[in-house]
Amino acid sequence: MDDPSAQFQHDSDLIDILWRQDVDLGVEREIFDGCLRQKEETMRARERELKSERELERIMQRLQKLDKETGEFLPSPSSVNSQAVPFSETLPSRVSTQHSPVTQNPLLSALLFSKSQKPPSQEQAFSELLSLPDLQYYLDVLESEGSNLPLEDITEICHHNLPEPQRENSTDELCDIGELTQTISDSFEVAQPLSCMPSDPLEVLETCIQTFSDPGNPTPSPSNTIYNCSSPENQGIFTKCQTNSSDSSLSEFCPDINTYTINTSTLSEPEQLNSVPGRKAPQMLSQFEEHRILLGFDDSASVGSVDLEMSLYAADTVSNGQSDKDELESIQSDYTDLLPLSLHSETVEATLYETATYSPHQTQNESTPEYSQREPQSDLTTASRAAGVRRACRDEQRARALSLPISVHDIINLPVEAFNEAISSCKLNHAQHALIRDIRRRGKNKMAAQSCRKRKLDSLVDLEDEIEALKREKDKSKEEKERNTRDLRVMKEKLKNLYNEVFGQLRDEQGNSYNPKEYKLQHSADGTVYLLPCSTANNKNTLTEDLAAAV
DNA sequence: TCCTTGTGTCATCAT
DNA sequence: CCATGATGACACAAG
Known part of the structure; x- marks a missing residue:
């Protein structure tokens, strides 16, 4: 545990465990909103x-x-x-x-x-x-x-x-x-x-x-x-x-x-080695010539000429296939026309292809927030991560191709003032300036798209939650209605029994009971109960009707 | 081969 | 007017 890296790993694991516990405990989403997570994940990446x-x-x-x-x-x-x-x-x-x-x-x-x-x-x-x-x-x-x-x-x-x-x-x-x-x-x-x-x-x-x-x-x-x-x-x-x-x-x-x-x-x-500046074995040199591949910069020391386009194109074809080549050709067409004339096109081309050969996998995902921030998404497949890595390095390639003095991460993440200060402090040609602006715009938009999608997913989840809550509320209302109907039926039953009991105990002067078809009980607002003939009682207040209906 | 998913990018509008 | 954010639409890669 005295090893700093082991200590660090231990701390990272603890943080991870605590994070998962928090999520499991149902900590509100706001706690892990984009900003905080991004900061945290940026820190993790660092x-x-x-x-x-x-x-x-x-x-x-x-x-x-x-x-x-x-x-x-x-x-x-x-x-x-x-x-x-x-x-x-x-x-x-x-x-x-x-x-x-x-x-x-x-x-x-x-x-x-x-x-x-x-x-x-x-x-x-x-x-x-x-x-x-x-x-x-x-x-x-x-x-x-x-x-x-x-x-x-x-x-x-x-x-x-x-x-x-x-x-x-x-x-x-x-x-x-x-x-x-x-x-x-x-x-x-x-x-x-x-x-x-x-x-x-x-x-x-x-x-x-x-x-x-x-x-x-x-x-x-x-x-x-x-x-x-x-x-x-x-x-x-x-x-x-x-x-x-x-x-x-x-x-x-x-x-x-x-x-x-x-x-x-x-x-x-x-x-x-002592006699020839190059370090290739003879059979290797013959192999290179056979393949018309003049190998990289250092070989020029022994070969004496640099066929950069040929060599790098060949190496690129071997290693990366057509897509990267096309990509870099597109970079070339997009930006090299803006380059000052002092930069020989072959040099630019060489740089571009050199980038294609060696840098496609030198990704920024350790430093770029969008990739470090994706890291905790455990459901992200390795393949999709790899695809993201491949795509993510395109701006990195472009930046390397034009030797931008500012890192892609800084280009994207610096505040406006610092960014403007940075690009004004460096002497940039038109191509570099355009590329930096493009990288910043793309980077910002990339993050915006990611947060937009996350929001969309969140709102989808919220809507699903809302649907579930409404379903629960509907079921609850249905149950309450049934209960009320049941209660009402019971109350009516009780009222009917009470009415019959009271009506049955009423006697006229001769001691005879009243005919329920001819007389009804009426309950006035002040609590007094009257016995009225049906014809009269029907014209009285609604409570009487209710009582009669109950009977 | 088609479908789905995840992602980057662009265009466009809003702030 | 510019920078930035939000978002729909599209392309592409991979499973």
């Missing part, structure tokens, strides 16, 4: 982010130590000692970005890493990875079953239990080595406290990296189980995996993983 960051830091602390002189991350001695392959020849972790044409190309660099938008941090990468639906699936499996299983079994479970479409999807979305390795690192974090799994995370990383860097590797391994890169049908995927593993985009996506990738390449082919 707390989750914090938790993710802490976990990432823990992982990084395990894997690396910071070189105080250079400020670079290096593998920790303990990790190195546990490695089968020494990491002493580690290159600086930033080497990938230093050699990347992204950073070498000022336009790309400016577009991708604007002053206020640095390359995504490790924490960002981690939280984005955690938001991947497929990754979540793996983590769920690992949490539920993995704690007692060796890594091989875990990966087998993931592979076999994954629904078919999701499995296909996973080859698209998870084949990024960074994601895979992060998943495995994560699984280690999840499984490690309870299991006797002996594997060092670096061994896991090493296994994956070796698998990917050696397509002909016949040795079965966990990562091979999931991504059989040497199989013909996965060539494209494998190609993309290799692309990503060495791509500078990966370094921005998960820089530390990139470091290890480089290290492995360094160890396996040191001469090549």
Whole structure:
């Protein structure tokens, strides 16, 4: 319990339990109205982010130590000692970005890493990875079953239990080595406290990296189980995996993983690394040329030219299919015509396709209120969540495509004054300005639509409740009417008996009883009772009639 | 293949 | 007039 994240988890669970108890106890809906829930869920999302960051830091602390002189991350001695392959020849972790044409190309660099938008941090990468639906699936499996299983079994479970479409999807979305390795690192974090799994995370990383860097590797391994890169049908995927593993985009996506990738390449082919800036195995290069895929930015260092459109389009086609491409083409047509001429169209295109290739699953659902606020809806299916995630990242993609200096979350949620101040303080071109306005409008409208639907559902529930209440009231009135009718009948019966008793005791002067057909009793307003002939009594007050009727 | 459901988006009106 | 909210209608994806 001294572990902060465990403490946090415990607190979160308590909050959840209390929430459910409150709901079960029939706390009024107003208590959980949209505003409050949204705030609470936004806070939860932030707390989750914090938790993710802490976990990432823990992982990084395990894997690396910071070189105080250079400020670079290096593998920790303990990790190195546990490695089968020494990491002493580690290159600086930033080497990938230093050699990347992204950073070498000022336009790309400016577009991708604007002053206020640095390359995504490790924490960002981690939280984005955690938001991947497929990754979540793996983590769920690992949490539920993995704690007692060796890594091989875990990966087998993931592979076999994954629904078919999701499995296909996973080859698209998870084949990024960074994601895979992060998943495995994560699984280690999840499984490690309870299991006797002996594997060092670096061994896991090493296994994956070796698998990917050696397509002909016949040795079965966990990562091979999931991504059989040497199989013909996965060539494209494998190609993309290799692309990503060495791509500078990966370094921005998960820089530390990139470091290890480089290290492995360094160890396996040191001469090549020293002589050639690129880090591809020869067979891989031939494979790329065969597929007319010039792989990502970092490859340009070795190839010498960057066919960004071709490479990114190909990678996009492999990974995301037509829809994302169309989407990005639409972004391009919508916004790039507004871009200043100084931005070369190819650069923009490259950025757009780069976004399509790597960012569709870097969702904002950890930070965007509408998704964090959906989280507690337990009836929401995983699939619909995934669909929401996919859709939600479109504005994120657009924002990345135009390198917006403000986060989508801020664009949507900042108050008007702060928002106007923010966009006026940044020098935005027309395209960026238009996009920011669109994102804000869409985001606001999205939340409005969600609250509108919620209201609609609430009013539907209210109407149903009202119907039930009215039904109950109707039944109650019916019962009351029946009771009143019954009471009235009883009263009339009593009155009749009383009338007959009184009338029967009346005698005339001769001591004879009166004929009830000729005489009737009449009750006056002052309480006096008169005996009147029927002809006279019929013209008197209504009480007499009532008495006669009762008789 | 059709239906249902959930969601995002747009258009439009109201505030 | 502008920003924002509300809401109907539509499109799309997934089951």
